Amino acid sequence: MEHRIARIVVVVILVAIAIVFLVPVYALALSAFRPGQQLLRYGITPESLLPTGFTMSSLHTLFTARDGIFLQWFKNSVVLLVLRTSISIMLSAFVGYGLATYQFAGRKILLSAVVFLMVVPIQILILPLFNLMIHFRLMNTVWGVILPFLVLPFAVFFFRQYAGSLPSELIDSGRVDGVSEFGIYFRIMMPLMVPAFGAMIILISLMSWNDFVWPLVVLRSNDMFTIPLGLNSLLTPYQDNYDMLLSGAFMATLPVFILFFLFQRFFVSGLGEGAVKG
Numbered sequence: 001m002e003h004r005i006a007r008i009v010v011v012v013i014l015v016a017i018a019i020v021f022l023v024p025v026y027a028l029a030l031s032a033f034r035p036g037q038q039l040l041r042y043g044i045t046p047e048s049l050l051p052t053g054f055t056m057s058s059l060h061t062l063f064t065a066r067d068g069i070f071l072q073w074f075k076n077s078v079v080l081l082v083l084r085t086s087i088s089i090m091l092s093a094f095v096g097y098g099l100a101t102y103q104f105a106g107r108k109i110l111l112s113a114v115v116f117l118m119v120v121p122i123q124i125l126i127l128p129l130f131n132l133m134i135h136f137r138l139m140n141t142v143w144g145v146i147l148p149f150l151v152l153p154f155a156v157f158f159f160r161q162y163a164g165s166l167p168s169e170l171i172d173s174g175r176v177d178g179v180s181e182f183g184i185y186f187r188i189m190m191p192l193m194v195p196a197f198g199a200m201i202i203l204i205s206l207m208s209w210n211d212f213v214w215p216l217v218v219l220r221s222n223d224m225f226t227i228p229l230g231l232n233s234l235l236t237p238y239q240d241n242y243d244m245l246l247s248g249a250f251m252a253t254l255p256v257f258i259l260f261f262l263f264q265r266f267f268v269s270g271l272g273e274g275a276v277k278g
Helices: 002-031 036-042 057-067 069-101 107-118 122-135 142-149 153-164 169-176 181-192 194-210 213-218 227-232 242-273
Strands: none
Touching: 002 242, 057 069, 057 242, 069 107, 069 142, 069 153, 069 181, 069 194, 069 227, 069 242, 107 153, 122 142, 122 213, 142 213, 153 194, 169 181, 181 194, 194 242, 213 227, 227 242
């Protein structure tokens, strides 16, 4: 009986926490189909959470204003997400697998450098990276946003931890069978690292989709903006377009939910198993 009561209490607490996090998302979804000033004027109240007073004018404005510039921002964000996530995942997995599997001179120093870079804030790196982008003429380009962060320290460390938790006997048996090192990685180890790839796809994609500081430094023209930069440009000292801002923020959250639902079964298992072995 006590166990059942405790379980009910835990469920009630978790439901309450879920409601606290979901109410703002629900309010944002409703505000996308209402005049933008309504949410900002009255806030989140029981009356404002009622599904009434819907209109499509905000969404129509979002997709038609400025010759459909929001669709261009959306396209830019998707291109950056796909390129940055795919390349970063592959390179970070290579480096992490190498650090976990092979013994070579300077391995501990390299691992220490990876851990150190994990705690270095991006604000310290902005000026030297900015000068590099100017030198290589990558300002206001997609590659100027992507290249400085292709290999992410936290992803390298995560893959190193995950690969280190896998049985080393699999690698030895592959070598005995005459499989090349690349064959061992792609045919034996990579399938076992699928949960790690799933977890990192979600995290790196979220970072790319929500990235604001570095794209703000590199990108200059309005047609190169990502969604965070584009929505930020709607807030000006002269006029704030809350209709486009709130409806655009709602549309920007949809790919995040879709991505999470596609890879959610890998997320928890990948994060949990990646922390098994230090």
